[in-house]
Amino acid sequence: MRLLAAFLLLLGFLSAETYTYWIEPCADNGTTCRSEDADLAQWALRAWQSASSGELRFEKTGRMEQAQLRFHWAVGRGGLYGEARPILVNGRRGAEIHVRPDLAHLGKEMAAIGQRDPLxxxxxxxxxxxxxxxxxxxxxxxxxxxxxxxxFQHGGDIVEYFMRYRRKLAARDDIRRNSGISAEDQAALRTLFTSKRP
Ligand SMILES: [Zn+2]
Structure with a gap:
């Protein structure tokens, strides 16, 4: 039984769709990034990996050119949180992901809350x-x-969108235990993999 379980685990491991990723080291590049922000990018990928029930795997690489997913820390720009621009890396789909960690560009209210509440x-x-x-x-x-x-083009209370997640955290490390992925997001992820199968 144990052998069978190990075999199935190996099979799952081999059949998972693997993405390589790279995270830009936070340097003095004019952004408000912090070196610990790399954790947040990594935890996000881990959250998708767990939600995929073995369909997805992410592998870190130290070389940007080899990575399908490339996280960059970008300077703030009027109301923009981030963006993902599609790229092809050795014929495989990937993205340049730009994350803008500067809350000052997200409006007065967001900036004020961020200033008094690091979480x-x-x-x-x-x-x-x-x-x-x-x-x-x-x-x-x-x-x-x-x-x-x-x-966010659909509107709604954007501060509350973030606050409802924030309320789940007593410490930064709690982010690892609160994926932020809804049951519907997870269902969409499953549909994505079902549609890719021959
Ligand atoms: Zn979007």
Missing amino acids: FRETIVYLTCLHESGHAIGLAHTAAFGDIMYS
């Missing part, structure tokens, strides 16, 4: 990494406020 800032950077990497693996926007793939 609010972490919430925004984490959820942005999660949303943009969702695009990078092929997920589209939804119109459901409860989803991480929700598009």
Whole structure:
């Protein structure tokens, strides 16, 4: 039985879709990134990996040119949280993911909350990494406020969108235990893999 379980695990491991990723080291590049922001990008990928029930795997690489998913820390720009631009890397689909960790560009209210509450800032950077990497693996926007793939173009209380996640955190490390992925996001992820199968 144990052998069979190990075999099935190996089979799952081999059949998983693997993405290589790279995270830009935070340097003095004019952004408000912090070196610990790399954790947030990594936790976001781990969250998708867990939600995929073995269909997805992410492998870190130290070389940007080899990575399908490339996280960059970008300077703030009027109201923009992040973006994912599709790229091809050795014939495989990937994305340049730009995350803008500067809350000052997200409006007065967001900036003020972020200033008095460091975990609010972490919430925004984490959820942005999660949303943009969702695009990078092929997920589209939804119109459901409860989803991480929700598009802000549909409106709604954006501060509350982040606050409801923030309320789940007592410490930064709690981000690892709260994926931020809804049941519907997870269902969309499953549909993505079902549709890819021959
Ligand atoms: Zn989006």
